[in-house]
Amino acid sequence: MVGKKKSDRSSRIPFTEQAGRWMEERPKPVKWLLVAALAVLIAAMPAFGNWWVRILINTGLMLMCALGLNVILGNVGQFHLGYVAFYGIGAYLYAILASPHLGLHVPFLLVFVLAGILTGILGAVLSIPTARLRGDYLALVTLAFGEVFYLIVNNMQLTNGALGIMSIDKPDLGILTLDSPGKFYYAIAILVALEAFLLHRISQSRIGRGMAAIREDEDAAGAMGLNTKNLKILANGIGAVPAGLAGVLFAASQSFVSPVNFTSTDSTLILSMVVVGGTGNVFGVILGVLLLTILPEPLRRYMTNTRMLFYAVLLLCFAVRRPQGLWKASHRISRIKKDQVRRILEAGENR
């Protein structure tokens, strides 16, 4: 008797993968049209009012962070539990260097580049002691690092402790100054698109495939000749950079930073966006961020106290029921593999 077996359900292709494949199979002009429509939609956002633009700015910044975390978490499979520290380093760097706090007014672009380099190096260096060891240890080190960052920033004179730093300069880019939410929005939108594109290309490159191999089976990757230690350090370095850059933008757009934005709960928040969306998959991460930053906004009025509880329970459900997230990673790779395997098997049978 043909009945409903458990295997029937697992061999059904999930909706997001079907959608992804459908998209891929559309002819080129349709794809370009869709991209253009998306661009127009994004460009038209400020017409909906400042409140909405501010939400989108936050979403954009979270996107930058989540895409960066995705490199470490999704591409290489290492747990990074203190990611918000990089965000905070970028933010505080700009706050200290471009505000009345110390009287310095270093140009925005300089701090922007500097923050990226600094967080990149820091991210890589932080992973060096644990590159030889298993992923658990990196989780511990990064968790501790995140907490220590909060501790230092909350207590240091240089960062003005719990009071934070105010009246941070607006970015002066020479040709224009970003002094309104609308302008920030466009700048961030462009940066996010650039970052998503770059990181996606990296994940499809040789380096990216090497990282994916480490994620799937580190011992096998090592046996295949990959330098797992260096790749892990590289991934940690690359992954930390977007957070630093986003931090600088955050400080510039808010004109105010304080330690309260950079607690370990915020690290877990960014983590949850990556996990819920789909670790390892750039599109999945974007989906996850959009879901978790835009959806709660209308609910904010009703759920101020229970917001974090909602997040926690959601994360728990996702982690237990669908650990790979909404949009699974590397379905393209597995499809190619499946085709190749099928051809090899058929060639063998026809002998």
Added chain:
Amino acid sequence: MLAQQIVNGLVSGCIIALIALGYTMVYGVMRMINFAHASIFMSGSMFAWFMLKGLHVIEGQLTSETVEMSSTSKILVFLLVSVAAAAFCALLGLALERLAYRPLQNASRLSVVIAAMAAGMTMDNVAMLVSGGSAKGFPMLLPSKTFTVAGANVTSLQIFIGGITIGILLLLTFIVHRTYMGRAIRAVSEDRAAASLMGVNVNRVIQVVFILGPAIAGISAVLYSMYYGQSVYSMGSQVATRAWIAAVVGGIGSIRGSVAGAMLLGLMETIGSGYLPLLTNGVIGSEYSKVFALILLMLVLLFRPQGLFGEPIKGRS
């Protein structure tokens, strides 16, 4: 002054040790840090506080003092509440294992970590909502006497904490080395597959570990609350980092290691934060004690990743 720092360091080390034991035991059988352990610890303290309220031992807003009671009845209440908190934490541990660990035993390690963290966050937030977000004063239930030893003031509570820690250490060592279940636990930590082939019920062993660790944390929670006088929903995160760093430094998977690591950490923290302001003329204050923990962790991971008492890690596994 140094003697006082040593005493304080050892006592805070004892409390951390009891929590670190939970981390180390779960790691031993599951090769996984139980990120929700600290939240179970905090829940135990909250539970104890609400129980005290329910028993009308404490009333009203100012709950750091009990109502009029004889000291013997206070001691009885302490015993009752400790056992109840231990049982509550054990139940939470079992529930955690059932809901967040067992469904994911074949999934990637990342999902288990995230599930545990999410479970911990859930517990923290529930506690925050239930307690209204404020710290609750916790009464001292044991008679309080202060002794002076070698220039340091030692309270009876500190002696009691030290005694309980040694007692639990001995009890746990006895269980692990002299009972059948202990042997089963050791077998599963060494080689899970081989243990199950030898007829050990691995699921049962894991359940036992998830009872023992949290139960000890529950007792520690009551002691911690009495020692620091309060019970607050953020307690877990205050101790979590120090506790698992202690476990890793001492050698994760080793019971002796957790206690040793915790003592070391406790001493380092108190002595360091005691002398650091003096050494740096007040530039670096005593709030930075957690930085010591991180530095210790990094050093240990660089030069001796298996910790003080752990087995050498052969590259990867």
